[in-house]
Amino acid sequence: MSNKLIDFVNITKSYGTQTVLDDLNLYIRENEFLTLLGPSGCGKTTTLRILGGFENPDSGHVIFEGKDITNLPPNKRQLNTVFQKYALFTHMTIAENIAFGLKIKNKSKQYIHDKIKYALKLVNLDGFENRMPESLSGGQQQRIAIARAIVNEPKVLLLDEPLGALDLKMRQDMQYELIRLKNELGITFIYVTHDQEEALTMSDTIVVMNQGYIQQIGTPEKIYNEPENAFVADFIGESNILPGLMLEDRLVKILGIPFPCVDEGFGRNKPVDVVIRPEDIDLLKPGEGSIDGVVTHLIFKGVHYEMEVMANNYEWLVHSTDMFPVGTEVSIHVDPFDIQIMNKPESEDEEAVNIEE
């Protein structure tokens, strides 16, 4: 990864009394596939719209290639957006849609013609020039929206939940398509989604946001395996989040039972949150693991079975390829490196801390 391309500096934005972004700081590197991930209302779309120029921050600056673009109108920015609902121009043909930006820039006919051909080929829709947008499927329309954006050769492509309106299969296909496009074009993608799977699949970097604050920034692996707080752990994948007490380095007490772990530096007898992923729990015969319990629910999920085990008054979520019928007595075992310790928030507000990398 190379230089900073975009830098958000102390961005604050509110609508009426509601603060959407609170003193946000974030930088984006060239050629990065960066995903803003979070529940609706977390400020991710507002961040993207501020970058696109459709919203002005109340305070703070947006720096693009070292220049302050905070007050530049959208049509003067070297980036293009792919909108959630495609936003194709319904009264124009596909070719006219793609040519729109180029015509505004007074490019030559030949240049426009070549660009249309190239873009349609890139998104695998050769020969669609004279179709009208309405006659295309959702996935095709989305690819046209991408083609329309990239012919302008932007340095950054902003994608605002572009797959949100598509069905599951189409969504998965488009994920691969987007990764391929990113690699072929070699430009920066900034992607907004609330779908953690999309984020994990495609991103180089994920920025998890909640209530206007950045919760954690990191690679998909880091975000998944080492969530920094309960919000991130809960939002990314399914987890067992339990209150715990850090007895000493490498030993945490959960539900009254000491578990060996690999985390250090939390101090002695410190309350913490503990994250254990359901697939990291091994079910053994009674007495062989750390806590004994009974299987209370069983659902077949295809790749694995999802079970709930009642042990020490806590319902453990367990994913396993082995099946244990309801009523089976089992014992729970977790490997030390599968236990993730997190600082407990001292107040509700701190759950939304602003963390800088």
Added chain:
Amino acid sequence: MMRKVLQKIYLGLIFFLLYAPIVTLIVLSFNNSKTRAKWGGFTLKWYSELFQNEQIMSALYTTLIIALLSAGIATVIGTAASIAIQGMKNRWRTLYMGLTNIPMMNAEIVMGISLMLLFIAIHVTLGFGTILIAHITFNIPYVILSVSPKLRQTSKHTYEAAMDLGASPLQAFFKVVFPDIMPGVLSGFMLAFTMSLDDFVITHFTKGPGIDTLSTKIYTEVRKGIKPEMYALSTILFTTVLVLLILVNYSPDSQEEGGKKARKAKKRPSKVRMMVVRRVIPAVIGLVVVAGGVYYAALSQTMNDEKVIVYNWGEYIDPEVLTIFEEETGIDVIYEEFETNEIMYPKVSSGAIAYDLVCPSDYMIQRMIENDLLAEIDFDNVPNAKYIGEGYMEQSRQFDPENKYSIPYCWGTVGILYNKTMVDEPVDSWSILWDEKYKDNILMQDSVRDAFAVALRYLGYSLNSTDLDELTAAEELLIEQKPLVQAYVIDQVRDKMIGNEAALGVIYSGEAIYTQWENPDLEYVIPKEGSNIWIDSWVIPKNAEHKENAEKFLNFLCRPDIALMNFEYITYSTPNVAAQEMIEDETIRNSEVAFPDLSKLPELETFRYLGPEADAVYNELWNKVKSD
């Protein structure tokens, strides 16, 4: 099965009731016979006559230019307003949409009157400009109504997408948003155009003299009796509005639905449609404006600052007279008509239009003098006034005591018309109207003052009495008469008497002359107890801007040959003695009905304006008579 048949019959009946009148009108417009009752073969002559009528063509052009301009301007303003409203917060948006809807729901007459009052209050002269402003005003809500839904459907993201692709806000609007809402804008324009085209009420109140749209023109023409050209004109108007409405309602919607159905098949919009929208419609609009402009320019070349604005009763002058005056003096006559004194009065008193010459009736002249609305006539400029008989000037003093403000134009009396074959004894008294012998053979005037005049004079009282005892006596007399009366009517007295349907009727002398031509058995008499004389005279309002021209025109009207032309056209008695002597037909010239010797007649009174309180008493008593 039965149900289906019934459904069809019901539907058929509804459509029959809805469209029968219009179909009748359309059929009649192709009828070669002038009477409505008879089919005289197919013809297009009414259409060709229509297109040769300069006044109607001028009204047509005014209508089109106002419709186009008002629809165009309203479309621009309305579209901009829709965008602004769309951008508002929800609460405000609801409020503003509600506010724009109110003028649409509001009664047109309220809108018309309030606009007129506003124009008067801010001293805007009523004319082309005020009609245009009024039309723009009532058109805007229609445009907003049809643009707003389209705007709501349009995703704001397309606008942002255009900006994102490098378009400036203006480019983004015109290249992306506008084509999207185009069907709404177009149908808004069409709707506004249609509304403007057939508006009557608002135009009627906001127009000035000398300018007419088709609807006000038709109204004026129809008042004089329906001519077949009007059927042709109405047919054209109906067809135009129908076509426009079909365009408005059909084209954008069907395009949408068709689009959904033919989703896969849909490619570009047809070339023909694009052609029509982009080239043909603007070309037609342009052509109309240019052609009309040339026409108007040609017209206005002959027009000059020298003009006189005349406000007269309908059908109360020979049109030829206006032409001769214009040719002789080079002064343009801007001519407008009213139906009743009560309609004329507020127009003059409000000062909305500065008329130069008006022709009210006696009692209204009295009221105008009392309210200081009239200018003294400079009789040095009207030497021809000497041809007006002294007797008429004397009668005028009842309402214009010093003969300063008015010069008589037409006059007449009220009397009894009777059929010599049906009435045995000589008629010389109102008493015959109370004779049991003629039960169900008597026709009374169905108007409060005329009816009371008969009773009051019969009792020997003034027909302007405000004495409650006298009025009550008259009321009792009228109630007593009621069982004998065949009908209380106004215009039908003439036709019924001609058709021998009644023996006796109360009638105006002008009408009496006409009935005698049609039925020689009829005789007119002014009873010995006295009766009503009415005089319509020319007056010059105080706010007249061309008083000298008005006096020139007045002098012209008093010229014997011109007065004769008008007498022959109107057929009401003229006070112009010299004109009377020039009448060729001896029986008419010496007619006792048309030109009685005033000095030998029983006492004649003009009606006087009695004020609102007396008016109320009269109306109350008359209601008692009618409902007894």
